[in-house]
Amino acid sequence: MSSSALFGGTGIIIFLVGLLGTFSLPHLLKKIVCINVMGSGVFLVLAAVGNKDVGATNDPVPQAMILTGIVVAMASSVFALALARQIAHRSGFWLLPEDREKL
Amino acid sequence: MILDWLVVVLLVILSLTILLARDLFWVVASFITFGLVLTLAWSSLQAPDLALAEAAIGGGLMTLFLIDSLGFSDPEQTSSAGGFPITKLQGLTALGSMIVAVPLLRAFWAGGAVSPGLGPLVEQKIELSGVEHPVSAVLLNFRFFDTWFEMTVILLAIVALQTLRGRTPRGDSLPSGQSDQVLTWFARLLSPVLILFSVYLLWRGKHAPGGAFQSGVVLGAALSVLALTGYQDFLLRSPVVSRLVVTLGVVGFSGAGLFPLVLGGELAELPSGWAGDTILIVETMAALSTGMSIPYLLVALQVPKDKVQCEERTS
Amino acid sequence: MTVSEFFTIASLILGCFFFLAGTVGLLRLPDTLCRLHALTKADNLGLGFIVFALILQSQSVLESLRLLVIWLAALLTSSTASYLIGRHTLLSRDRKDSHL
Numbered sequence: 001m002s003s004s005a006l007f008g009g010t011g012i013i014i015f016l017v018g019l020l021g022t023f024s025l026p027h028l029l030k031k032i033v034c035i036n037v038m039g040s041g042v043f044l045v046l047a048a049v050g051n052k053d054v055g056a057t058n059d060p061v062p063q064a065m066i067l068t069g070i071v072v073a074m075a076s077s078v079f080a081l082a083l084a085r086q087i088a089h090r091s092g093f094w095l096l097p098e099d100r101e102k103l
Numbered sequence: 104m105i106l107d108w109l110v111v112v113l114l115v116i117l118s119l120t121i122l123l124a125r126d127l128f129w130v131v132a133s134f135i136t137f138g139l140v141l142t143l144a145w146s147s148l149q150a151p152d153l154a155l156a157e158a159a160i161g162g163g164l165m166t167l168f169l170i171d172s173l174g175f176s177d178p179e180q181t182s183s184a185g186g187f188p189i190t191k192l193q194g195l196t197a198l199g200s201m202i203v204a205v206p207l208l209r210a211f212w213a214g215g216a217v218s219p220g221l222g223p224l225v226e227q228k229i230e231l232s233g234v235e236h237p238v239s240a241v242l243l244n245f246r247f248f249d250t251w252f253e254m255t256v257i258l259l260a261i262v263a264l265q266t267l268r269g270r271t272p273r274g275d276s277l278p279s280g281q282s283d284q285v286l287t288w289f290a291r292l293l294s295p296v297l298i299l300f301s302v303y304l305l306w307r308g309k310h311a312p313g314g315a316f317q318s319g320v321v322l323g324a325a326l327s328v329l330a331l332t333g334y335q336d337f338l339l340r341s342p343v344v345s346r347l348v349v350t351l352g353v354v355g356f357s358g359a360g361l362f363p364l365v366l367g368g369e370l371a372e373l374p375s376g377w378a379g380d381t382i383l384i385v386e387t388m389a390a391l392s393t394g395m396s397i398p399y400l401l402v403a404l405q406v407p408k409d410k411v412q413c414e415e416r417t418s
Numbered sequence: 419m420t421v422s423e424f425f426t427i428a429s430l431i432l433g434c435f436f437f438l439a440g441t442v443g444l445l446r447l448p449d450t451l452c453r454l455h456a457l458t459k460a461d462n463l464g465l466g467f468i469v470f471a472l473i474l475q476s477q478s479v480l481e482s483l484r485l486l487v488i489w490l491a492a493l494l495t496s497s498t499a500s501y502l503i504g505r506h507t508l509l510s511r512d513r514k515d516s517h518l
Contacts, residue, residue: 006108006111007111008212009212010114013118013204013208016200016203016204017115017118017122018118018121019200020196020197023196024193024196029131029176030121030127037134043153047153048211050220051150052222059220059221060241061220061222063150063152063153064238064241064242067156068250070160071257074165075256075259076260077165078260079260081169082404083267085175088176283505292494
C-alpha cells in the first residue's frame with residue numbers, strides 16, 4: 001500500500017471518528033476537540049491526494065491549503081472555546097441547554 | 104514503511120481514545136499527543152512546512168488554549184464529564200459511519216488515472232513568483248486570496264472574542280498566577296531564542312520550508328510565554344499599539360492586493376520584478392500580526408471571575 | 419557492521435529501554451512526585467542516548483551541534499515543567515491535604 005493510500009485511508013477513518021464524537025459527546029470541550037480531529041482527518045486526506053511517488057515532486061497546492069486550514073482551524077477553535085466558556089460561566093455546565101435537560 | 108504504519112495505528116488509537124475516554128483530561132492529553140503524532144505523519148508525507156506548523160500549533164498553541172480551558176472547568180465536572188453514552192440513535196450512527204467508510208475507502212484506493220496535480224504548473228511559473236520555495240510561492244503569490252482571508256479570519260476571531268468578553272474594567276490582562284523564580288528565568292532564557300528562531304523561519308521561507316505562518320506561530324509562542332510569566336507590558340502598557348500590530352497582517356495583504364488596482368493592474372497582481380520584495384514585506388507584517396494575535400487570543404479568552412449579569416452587557 | 423553502526427544500534431536500544439522504564443514508572447508509581455522523578459530522569463537520559471546515536475550517524479558537525487541543542491532544549495523544558503508540576507503538587511497538598 002502506498003504511503004498516500006495509507007494516510008488517506010487513515011484520514012477518512014479519523015474523520016468519521018471525529019464526526020461521531022462531535023454529535024454524540026455532550027461535553028462542549030470534547031465536542032470542540034472532536035471537531036479538530038475531523039479537521040485533521042480532512043487534512044490527511046488532502047495531503048495524501050497531493051503526495052506523489054518518489055521521483056516526482058510533491059504538489060505544493062494541497063500543502064498550502066492545509067497550512068491555511070491548520071491556522072484557520074486554530075482560530076475557529078479558540079472562538080468555539082470562548083463561546084463554550086461563556087456558556088459554562090453563565091449556566092455552570094459545559095453543556096448545551098438541550099443536553100442539560102436530558103441530564 | 105514500518106514507521107508509516109506505526110504512525111497510522113497510533114493516530115487511529117488516539118482518535119478512538121478521544122472518542123471513548125471518560126475523563127476530560129484524557130481527552131485533552133490524547134488530542135495533544137494526536138497533534139504531535141500528526142507531525143510525524145506530515146514528515147512521512149514529505150510536507151515539512153506542515154510538520155513545522157503542526158508542531159507549533161498542535162503541540163504548542165492548541166495545548167495552551169485547551170489546558171487553559173481545562174483549568175477553567177470544574178474539577179468535579181472534569182472527571183464525570185460523561186463518557187460515550189450509547190443510546191440507540193448513537194449506536195445506529197456508529198454503524199452508519201462504519202458502513203459509509205467502506206465505499207469511501209474503496210473510492211480512495213481505486214487507483215485509476217492519477218492526475219499530475221498542480222505541481223508541474225507551479226514549477227513552470229515559480230520564477231515569476233519571487234520566491235524559490237514552491238509552498239511559499241503558492242501561499243503568497245499564486246493563492247494570495249486564501250492567505251489574505253486567512254489573516255482576516257484571525258482578526259475576526261480576535262474581534263469576536265473581545266465582543267464576547269465585553270468591557271472589562273482594567274483593560275486586557277492575564278492572571279499571572281504565582282510568579283516563580285524558575286519560571287521567570289525560564290521565560291527570560293527561552294523567549295529571545297524563540298523570537299530569533301521565528302525571524303530565521305521567516306527569512307528561510309524564501310528558499311526552504313518556513314515562511315510567515317510558521318514564523319508567526321513561533322513568535323506567538325514566545326509572546327505567550329512572556330505574557331504568562333508576568334511580562335505583560337507589551338500587552339498592557341500600550342493597548343493601541345498592540346491592537347495595531349494585530350491588524351498588520353490584514354493591512355499588509357489588503358495593501359498589496361488592492362494597490363495594483365490603482366496602477367491599472369488586476370487584483371492582487373504583484374508587480375513583476377518586485378514580487379519577491381513585496382512578498383517579504385507582506386510576510387513580515389503577517390508574521391508579526393499572527394504572533395501578536397496568539398497572546399491576544401489567550402487574554403481575550405479569559406472570563407472575569409465574578410458573576411456577570413446579563414443586564415450589564417446591554418448598558 | 420561497522421563500529422559506529424554497532425554503537426548507534428546499542429544507543430538506540432538503550433534509549434528506548436530508558437523511555438520504557440520511564441513510562442512504566444509513570445503508570446505504576448503511586449504518587450505524582452514519584453512519577454515526576456522517574457519520568458524526568460529516565461526520559462532525559464533516554465533522549466540523550468537517542469541523540470547520541472543520531473550524532474554518530476550525522477553527516478556534518480553542524481548537524482551534530484543541532485542535535486545537541488535539541489537535547490539541551492528538551493532537557494531545559496522538561497526540567498522546568500516537572501519543577502512547576504512538583505511545586506503545584508506540593509502547594510495543593512499543603513492546601514487541601516488530599517491524597518495527591
